[in-house]
Amino acid sequence: MGRDATRERLFTAAIELIAERGFTGTAVDQIAERAGVAKGTVYYNFGSKAGLFDALLDYGIGRLAGSLRTAAAGLDPSAALDAVVRAELLFLAEHESFARLLIAETWRRGGDWQHAALMIRERVVGVVADVLRASVDAGLLRADLDVGTAASAVFGMVLVVGLDWQALQPARPLAEVEATLLDLLRGRLAGSVPS
Structure with missing residues (x-):
């Protein structure tokens, strides 16, 4: 999966989870799991949850x-x-x-x-x-x-x-x-x- 496709999956997962649970109630682990990527991928692409x-x-x-x-x-x-x-x-x-x-x-x-x-x-x-x-x-x-x-x-x-x-x-x-x-x-x- 290319970087753009990975970022798109992370965006989709983050939007869904934050809409469901709020920003503070959403963990990076949950975003990564829903997107089907490793937790480190979130940090690699965005630096932090706030960056995402x-x-x-x-x-x-x-x-x-x-x-x-x-x-x-x-x-x-x-x-x-x-x-x-x-x-x-x-x-x-x-x-x-x-x-x-x-x-x-x-x-x-x-x-x-x-x-x-x-x-x-x-x-x-x-x-x-x-x-x-x-x-x-x-x-x-x-x-x-x-x-x-x-x-x-x-x-x-x-x-x-x-x-x-x-x-x-x-x-x-x-x-x-x-x-x-x-x-x-x-x-x-x-x-x-x-x-």
Whole structure:
């Protein structure tokens, strides 16, 4: 097994275990066992459990940001927000354990929480902010919209609704969840701009 495949297995095992047991409740031995590798492999690849967690956040946040950016690429501003909301919901459906990890651990990890929250804000919320800014510039959203706060609210709302959908309403169709979110977003973000 190559190094990339080993790291992928370690990421998957760590995400699942930390989502199940929390960061402090997860031992390196457990991560290695679930990934099917020797304990030393974790240290060889990441240096420590904290190093693995930081790399895990970087990896997952990068994948989420890439999914959102790809979804919005080349679309006009009126369609880009819809595409970003749908991409976030699809990412959450595919990577529910990582989403739970973001909520449960990112803001709880001692002094490192600010670094993790900043990574999310810069890389993921930044994509949403770019989409909203383009919509403001196109006259689709109110000119006085606080884009940074609105982007955080959109990301957070979709994250929580997506987890609710996956945990409590998994049989509910994606299209219904997406439509409800978009109705809420359009009404609040557009303000006095006619539809």
